[in-house]
Amino acid sequence: MSAKHEVNDLDLTQVASSLERLAEFGLSTAKKLGADAAKISTGASFEKRLVVDNKEFTLANSLASRSIGIVVHKDQKKGSASVNITNEESIKHAVESALALAKYSVPDPDLVFASKAEAPKAKALDFLFEDKLAHLDLAAMTADMQETLGRLGADPRLALERYEMAVNVSFHALASTTGMTQAERQTMASWSFMGMGRSGDEVTGFDYDGNFSFTADAILQRSLTDADRFVKRVLGLFNPVRCPSYRGAVLLSPRAVQELLLGMMLYHAGGRQVMDGKSRWDKSVGSKVASSLFTLTDLPHDVRFSGATAFDSDGVPTRSQSIVERGVLTRHLHDCYSAKRCHASTTGTAGGPFALSLSAGDKALATILKEHDQLLVVDRFSGNSDPIKGDFSGVAKSSRLFQHGDDRGSVTETMIAGNFFAIADAVLAVSKEVEIVSGGFVSPYVLVDGVSVTGE
Structure with a gap:
């Protein structure tokens, strides 16, 4: 489970910097405590989510989370631990826990982390992050969903059970004692439909569909296209x-x-x-x-x-x-x-x-x-x-x-x-x-x- 924070706590740039600093601390702590090698993964995300059940909005929430995972190798043995309280004390405790678990692991001479030669700095994919999508609010999401709901509800024979949309802003990074360091940030809107056809006593089989967008402006048109395809597919299941x-x-x-x-x-x-x-x-x-x-x-x-x-x-x-x-x-x-x-x-x-x-x-x-x-x-x-x-x-x-x-x-x-x-x-x-x-x-x-x- 990842820790939940107040939405205002999550400034992605600031959080990313903090997590990278904690990763450096974790790697140095692992070496000081006797690990032969260590790798740390860090992540932070901020998600806004809307849910429609039976064509009615039933949930709107915003959640933020942070997490750190640690893997250590000691005497050809592996141990791991994760924390969701992101401070130096919890990192040190996680390293100690991972090393303690490693003592009881089966030796494996093939344990390995990627070398710096195998893992040079990756070229960023600029399309993964859009500032406009990162700041899309629940009101804008609601407006897009309401228009899409109009398409989904145009034919009363479609029994829409659930329609969800989420906008996720995330950061994740990796670092190891081999010198490998990578980081990536991403914005993504995703949505899904689930439902069946119902006409009188006839009920069709259940179906679903979904899609995503890396940009705010593409959400509405894509979701409308997906909704039309979903409705056509479900209504085609009658008789x-x-x-x-x-x-x-x-x-x-x-x-x-x-x-x-x-x-x-x-x-x-x-x-x-x-x-x-x-x-x-x-x-x-x-x-x-x-x-x-x-x-x-x-x-x-x-x-x-x-x-x-x-x-x-x-x-x-x-x-x-x-x-x-x-x-x-x-x-x-x-x-x-x-x-x-x-x-x-x-x-x-x-x-x-x-x-x-x-x-x-x-x-x-x-x-x-x-x-x-x-x-x-x-x-x-x-x-x-x-x-x-x-x-x-x-x-x-x-x-x-x-x-x-x-x-x-x-x-x-x-x-x-x-x-x-x-x-x-x-x-x-x-x-x-x-x-x-x-x-x-x-x-x-x-x-x-x-x-x-x-x-x-």
């Missing part, structure tokens, strides 16, 4: 049809790509899984692991993504880099620890990747839909998946049936099952059109083969 059972091709929306494909790909490309012997791609760098239509890239300096950042949680500067290129695994994603264990180099993705993009294809979405007698378009997936074997099974949520390119409507509860490794290699088409999923992932529609579809 569902039964989906025929078949085995073959299904079209995954960008949301479904994220839920069914992305997690599996990152699992097997992850350095920690390679390190632990859990990745099926542990010896596959430079080899084909998926369809040649797949190119997956991390773009941590791209303004389109909420996860954009100049450095990772090890303090290593981030960079744009491919993970899979035309179906070939280009690298494992290593933090400093897994890199040392695997005799590799860090990829600057500790705590990431941060802003993933699956490249567009060359075929129009409408063309893909017309090429099939019947095709289930999966919008969301709710079920189980086994990252080791790759098997998945569950319910296709908010999904639709197309026949010869014609939309026959949403489907009643429909089960889908398949295997990630099989469908990743059986991609039939990738759309030219792409969508950003909740500000965190951009993807086209992906047509995959070999999926079992079972209508109710």
Whole structure:
């Protein structure tokens, strides 16, 4: 838990300076008390939040928080502690606690912090902070939300359960006894909708959407666009049809790509899984692991993504880099620890990747839909998946049936099952059109083969 302070206490520049001074004190204290190495993370944030429940404003608050985390290495053992009372006495106590915990840890010769050579000063991403957004007040937020509520409430069939908006102003920094120092400040507005359709006795399935903005002026237009998309999607769930059972091709929306494909790909490309012997791609760098239509890239300096950042949680500067290129695994994603264990180099993705993009294809979405007698378009997936074997099974949520390119409507509860490794290699088409999923992932529609579809 982070400490809560009065809003007026939080002047970001002043607080950042204070936290950086305390970090220096913590590092020097750790060395004086016998630590071989230490790393300190500091953070401060000020959040303004508004909540609408059932189309009525129910909460408006402003909260400020500060926190400091300390990790020490002593005799190849690790200990950690965190505090939310930011003064020298509490820092000293945290260092002592971390060292005490380290005594009982299992020795690990591969413990490591990023060196200064691995973690030079990262170039700041100027778009992450906007003064206008930092000073946006609750009244302005309320005005934007009220206009968006007008869109959300235009059709009485939409049962809006919750609509939230938050504006967060934050600072976070890292420093270590190796000489690594990084700091970043950020402003971000974020919002989300949750609800369902209700008309007479008919109630649709539940759905949600969300987005973000790094700038104040973009909030209203983006949230209106998101609201229109959300309303259209939910109202399109009325009068569902039964989906025929078949085995073959299904079209995954960008949301479904994220839920069914992305997690599996990152699992097997992850350095920690390679390190632990859990990745099926542990010896596959430079080899084909998926369809040649797949190119997956991390773009941590791209303004389109909420996860954009100049450095990772090890303090290593981030960079744009491919993970899979035309179906070939280009690298494992290593933090400093897994890199040392695997005799590799860090990829600057500790705590990431941060802003993933699956490249567009060359075929129009409408063309893909017309090429099939019947095709289930999966919008969301709710079920189980086994990252080791790759098997998945569950319910296709908010999904639709197309026949010869014609939309026959949403489907009643429909089960889908398949295997990630099989469908990743059986991609039939990738759309030219792409969508950003909740500000965190951009993807086209992906047509995959070999999926079992079972209508109710």
